[in-house]
Amino acid sequence: MTLRPLVALCVLLVSLPLAAQWTNEAVMGPTPIRAVWHHPVERNDAEVDAVVARCKKGGINRIYLETIYEGRACYPSKWYEPHADFKNFDALRSYMVAGRKHGVTIDAWCHVFFVGFADSPFIRDHADWLARDDKGRISSEFEIFEGKKYHFLCPASVEARRHVLEG
16 A cells, blocks of 8 residues: 555545534534433423433533423423323423523424324314325324324314414
8 A cells, every 4th residue: 555545544534523523613603512302201300400410411412302292292281281291290391490500402392293193182172183195084094103093283284283383
């Protein structure tokens, strides 16, 4: 092997991290986002505080907290029923408090049009908002994963979109 390819490889290996750092700072500013998505299973403030502290210790500066799943919320909401696991605990509020305490940004996220399974309140209260195929079948009749029928709101429904935007 000649020296020229070896020098080129060394230059490339040294320059890649510098290029990556420049791109990161140009796009995201001087502090890169180091984040995790989190499905809350904590049931009290102490458990939440421990999760956020552990994330901070591990270099995480942002948590994307799943706030609505299975058509229900992990916080008090006028639009969503409380998830059974959060009837007496406001997980979103607890994460916001712990995030401020530890310097970790908390962002709420949800599956925008996914509203749960067969027991979803949307099937009971708003069946006309559910997505359907060109034959009029509700999407859950053919959207099956691990034996569960997945229900989605129809993005063409004005009421469903209003619900997503205001909820």
